Amino acid sequence: MIRSLSFYNFRNLSDLTFQPSEKINILWGKNAQGKTNIMEGIWLFCGCKSFRGAGDKEMIRFGEKEAQLFCSFTDEKDEREAKITITDRRRAFLDGEALSSPVRLMGQFSAVVFSPAHLTLIKNGPGERRKFLDTALCQLYPVYAGMLSRYYKALHQRNSLLRDLPYHHELSDTLDAWDQLLANAAVRVLKARKKYALLLENAAQEIYEGISGGEIFHCSYRQSASEDDFVNALVQNREQDLRRKSTGVGPHRDDLQITIGGKSARSFASQGQQRSAALALKMAEAKILFEQTGAFPVILLDDVMSELDESRQNYILNHIENKQVFITCCDPNTVQKAKEGRFFHIENGKLTEKKEK
Ligand SMILES: Nc1ncnc2c1ncn2[C@@H]1O[C@H](COP(=O)(O)OP(=O)(O)OP(=O)(O)O)[C@@H](O)[C@H]1O
Ligand SMILES: [Mg+2]
CATH class of the missing domain: 1.20.1050.90 (RecF/RecN/SMC, N-terminal domain)
Structure with a gap:
């Protein structure tokens, strides 16, 4: 579970720090404000490359030489501090020690991400x-x-x-x-x-x-x-x-x-059905990871609500209790029904806690 995040010169996030909720975190704001960038930054702590297929250098803020990302998270018992720096290459540190490769973060911190790009799965x-x-x-x-x-x-x-x-x-x-x-x-x-x-x-x-x-x-x-x-x-x-x-x-x-x-599903399912199916597979991946390892991965749902009707949205929002989830959307009204959610508004790479438009 993530306790705290800080991103510096990572894409349009020049200086962003926040302590997310242990449960549902809703990141909302207009297009092109930095919502997906936050998801991408969190994802890097799994030890993987960007889920958008971006090269490392592309993630450094335009005109800057280095991006820095900090994440403190808890595994079953301990509080851990991870850091990622991106210059000509990506480096990772855990509890102050440099790792031989960012891949070494794998298994330390785990997340499951769903973004519109994952519809290709279906x-x-x-x-x-x-x-x-x-x-x-x-x-x-x-x-x-x-x-x-x-x-x-x-x-x-x-x-x-x-x-x-x-x-x-x-x-x-x-x-x-x-x-x-x-x-x-x-x-x-x-x-x-x-x-x-x-x-x-x-x-x-x-x-x-x-x-x-x-x-x-x-x-x-x-x-x-x-x-x-x-x-x-x-x-x-x-x-x-x-x-x-x-x-x-x-x-x-x-x-x-x-x-x-x-x-x-590939040949006949509607847009909403395909989205629901891809999401179900991703959520199932998280559940299996939990059943087999005992640790529940952080769930990152980027733009998941569009194309889904209200009953599907409600089901998703209210069936991920007791897990740490990050959901992005443009309109906070679509997610008002989330129990226990905390709302963060993103504007031009800056984050403020706020629920209403
Ligand atoms: N390396 C970079 N340096 C500075 N800004 C960048 C960099 N890479 C991307 N951006 C900018 O980040 C902005 C926000 O991107 P992001 O994908 O996070 O938007 P979003 O809030 O998810 O929008 P949407 O609702 O359309 O999905 C974009 O306008 C893009 O130009
Ligand atoms: Mg986005």
Whole structure:
């Protein structure tokens, strides 16, 4: 939970300090005042890059050389002090000690972010959903990152063999060995993803049904080859793979299929349904992180209310009690129904506590 935040020369936030509520924090104000910048600044304390895909230098205030961000937060027992500086690169410090890389903040402070950019989770192709599963799994089990990179390494090696084979027939015997190696790595990734997809379905189903007032949500892992007989699937697909010079089955071709009322959310859901589904997946990610690690991540909801009708908004506002949440919006009226919320008005990078327009 965040106790205090200070940002200096971070985007348009030249000098901003505030002590957020332990519960709901509503950051409101007109367009282009700095609301998303605050969310982006908080997110950096997870050890990740900007969720907007911005390069580090872009986040330094125009005309300045360095941005500084401070965050004091509590984990299960202790109060921790984290600091991030951005110059030619991003550096992180924890309790006064320089960390070897900002990634080291991962696991110390955790947050889940939802912004309009995350609608691609529903709208885009399978790659986006695989990335969601992989990122969530990396936060949960750091060893998963190694499993994933071993799989992709084996995949690239098999693919380059497929490209070389027409010119080097003597290599054809080695394909069996590569298939076995790829299969071993694939099975680990598949098992982890399927296990996570089940947790996700349970958690997201309940949240989605709540937000929508009873619509039926499902998500399930769609695999191109089963972990029980992966080598066989590769062998059966071999001729096609040799023709295409790439591997046609495996975790890199899989998807997380999302349906609402039995129909594909990507193809048929409305804007509000897609937004609700992406939000349910993100909230489910937070719930799973809590169930598995005991610490509830800070929830960052950027611009989540637009396109949602009043009943959906109310459900969201009143079902995130006992968690620390930051919500941005333009009109404070849309969030007046939040119980226990504190309201912060943002104008030209400055923050004042205030509820009314
Ligand atoms: N490096 C920077 N230095 C100074 N200002 C910046 C920098 N990067 C972005 N800005 C400015 O920050 C302003 C606020 O951006 P932000 O995305 O936080 O707005 P917002 O309050 O979320 O608006 P909206 O309601 O439209 O989403 C923008 O006008 C932008 O020009
Ligand atoms: Mg914004």
